[in-house]
Amino acid sequence: MFGGGREEASARPIPYDADRPAVEAARRDPGAFDALYRKYVAQVYSFALYETRDQHAAEDLTEQVFLSALRALPKFRERSEDADSTFRVWLFRIARNALANERRRSRRHPQAPLDDALELAALTPDPAEQVASAEIAGRAWAAIAELPDDRRQALVLRFVEEMSTREIAAVMGRSEGAVRVLVHRGLRSVARRLG
């Protein structure tokens, strides 16, 4: 997936990107970017919410990501000399960079609780079940929240965004093997905390 010169790059298979038609349309007419925005707004917002743990910060980050993506769309390449990409991977790279910049700028980690995630049982009909589910969800989230940044991000991208190891590797700029180890260690840490 990574490395190699032009000849090698043209010979290797490229990931199928279901967003190609929408990306092409948005390049021809920026107004058509709305379709990509609607498709990915919840994914980007979720990632931002799990990382910032604050609704307003997540909204700010989401806004920043989509404005940057719209402006930079002409520069988006599915294939370059160092990495292949899909629109989604590219979007999440922007999100990750925006998050890193924001953290550098503020020099702090938001500590607000992710209350929304703890309301998991809100629609469960049985009140006893609601309490039990919320408690388990709370313990699970507490365990995840304590993970080092890279492990937590890998888990969120794997479980919430349902990305493949290959996609996560491209988003995080790591090898697929490194991502597998991050996810495995993240899960093992959560399992220990829950055990």
Place this chain on the structure above:
Amino acid sequence: MMSRHERDAERTDRYLERLLGSLPVTLADEEPALPLREAARLIQHTLVRSHPSFRFEERLAARLEKEARAPGSTRPDDAAGQLIAFHALAGDQIRSDRPERRARGYLLGGAIASGVSIASIAGVLAWRRARAAAASPVSLRVERPA
């Protein structure tokens, strides 16, 4: 030669592919340890995707639309020569990274919709839209008789 950690990580990765893709388990599949499988199943049900509020989504959509239409924004001529080159690929060169996933639950602006039916989600959305529309000056203008 893979280390034990790498082998374990690969086994976990295969397990997650099956778990998240709802794929069947075969006899040849080696499973990770029980606590790790339990943690994975719990995280699968705990980490739900959230949807921003309808108000925020529409406000940002309007801002993007304005940005897209602004003079000096990207236009076809600006992007000439920068369009993605879609290579004529043989079928076996195009591949999807993973099988289609089942639909996931959503958390809608603070209300959890995980595990509820599409009809319920649609109901919540319709309610939100109706509420937002009622408060919107745009909708008031639309509803006012000419």
